[in-house]
Amino acid sequence: DAKTTQPPSMDCAEGRAANLPCNHSTISGNEYVYWYRQIHSQGPQYIIHGLKNNETNEMASLIITEDRKSSTLILPHATLRDTAVYYCIVSSDYKLSFGAGTTVTVRA
Amino acid sequence: NAGVTQTPKFQVLKTGQSMTLQCAQDMNHNSMYWYRQDPGMGLRLIYYSASEGTTDKGEVPNGYNVSRLNKREFSLRLESAAPSQTSVYFCASSATGPNEKLFFGSGTQLSVL
Numbered sequence: 001d002a003k004t005t006q007p008p009s010m011d012c013a014e015g016r017a018a019n020l021p022c023n024h025s026t027i028s029g030n031e032y033v034y035w036y037r038q039i040h041s042q043g044p045q046y047i048i049h050g051l052k053n054n055e056t057n058e059m060a061s062l063i064i065t066e067d068r069k070s071s072t073l074i075l076p077h078a079t080l081r082d083t084a085v086y087y088c089i090v091s092s093d094y095k096l097s098f099g100a101g102t103t104v105t106v107r108a
Numbered sequence: 109n110a111g112v113t114q115t116p117k118f119q120v121l122k123t124g125q126s127m128t129l130q131c132a133q134d135m136n137h138n139s140m141y142w143y144r145q146d147p148g149m150g151l152r153l154i155y156y157s158a159s160e161g162t163t164d165k166g167e168v169p170n171g172y173n174v175s176r177l178n179k180r181e182f183s184l185r186l187e188s189a190a191p192s193q194t195s196v197y198f199c200a201s202s203a204t205g206p207n208e209k210l211f212f213g214s215g216t217q218l219s220v221l
Contacts, residue, residue, distance in 0.1 A: 032207055043112075043198050043212025044151065087150060094139065094158060094205055095166060098150035 004088045009103040012082075018075040020102055022088030025069045031092045033064060035073045037084040044087065044098065047073065078106045110134055114199050114213035121189045121220045129184040129216050131199030139205040140182035141166075142174060144195040145215075151198060157182055158205050189220045 005023040012018040024033065034049040048055055048062045050071075055062045061074040075082055087101040115130045133140065138159045143151040143166075153166030157176040171193060173185045182201075186193060197216045202208040 036210075041196065041215065043200070043214055044210070045212070046209035049207070049209070092207075094141070094156050094164075095153055096210065097153065097167065098143075098145075100148075100150050 004090055004099060006086075006088050006099070006102045008100065009105070012075075012078045012104060012106050014080060014106055014108050015077055018078040018082065018104060018106070020073040020075075020086050020088075020104065021070065022073070023070045024088070024090045027068050027090050028092070031090045033062065033068075033071050034087075034089040034091065034096065035060070035062065036087045036089065036098070037082075038087070038101070039081075039084040047086075078104075080106050080108065082106050112199055112201055112211050112213035114197075114216050116216060117214070118217050119219070121186075121218065123190060123220060125189050125220075126185070126187050127189065128186075129197055129199075129218075130181070131183065131213060132181045133199075133201040133211070134180065135201060135203070135211065136179070137201035137203050137211070138179070139202045139208075140176065141200040141202075141210065142172075142182070142184045143198045143200065144168065144193075145198060146195050154184065154197075189218075191220045194218060194220045 035047040036044040038044045050062045063072045085101040112133045141156040142154040145151045155174040157163045160179045199213045200210040
């Protein structure tokens with residue numbers, strides 16, 4: 001599976017959009033981009049995933065560049081409850097590998 | 109609808125003891141997974157079961173065994189616990205496997221002294 005690179009941490013103001021970057025320059029054609037988050041020590045929670053096209057659901061939007069070498073997760077209106085570790089994962093099979101992720105702190 | 113249920117939530121073992129972590133899902137999912145998470149790190153896949161009757165090694169399988177008892181249940185066994193196995197263990201399930209979202213349990217915090 002392709003590896004991903006995420007910033008270790010970022011802050012965001014409550015009510016503003018949070019844009020979380022992820023680099024995956026070695027991604028192959030059949031690999032999906034997944035985003036999960038982990039709040040405190042709970043089990044990770046699925047957010048969104050995509051292959052080529054941009055995706056949107058009730059939680060977030062996923063923007064994938066045309067060359068697929070990077071992506072951005074957008075939380076449109078961050079709340080304090082969005083404070084969590086966010087994981088960007090690239091995979092084509094069962095073996096989802098969670099790296100260190102980005103610790104996002106939403107501040108009032 | 110409980111989702112993914114793990115038992116126990118906490119466990120303390122002495123080196124060399126054995127134990128089984130239990131996981132059950134009520135979503136009629138085909139695939140199930142066991143991960144471990146060490147402090148300050150991401151999750152690493154131990155074993156997975158793509159469907160009932162099959163199991164395969166993940167990234168860090170040494171020291172563990174698994175059993176897919178039926179479609180609902182997937183257990184993880186430590187035959188001879190070691191301090192290096194101190195970790196938080198998460199079970200997960202998905203409907204059909206790859207490219208499906210994973211649903212996680214709340215975790216088992218295991219300490220091996």
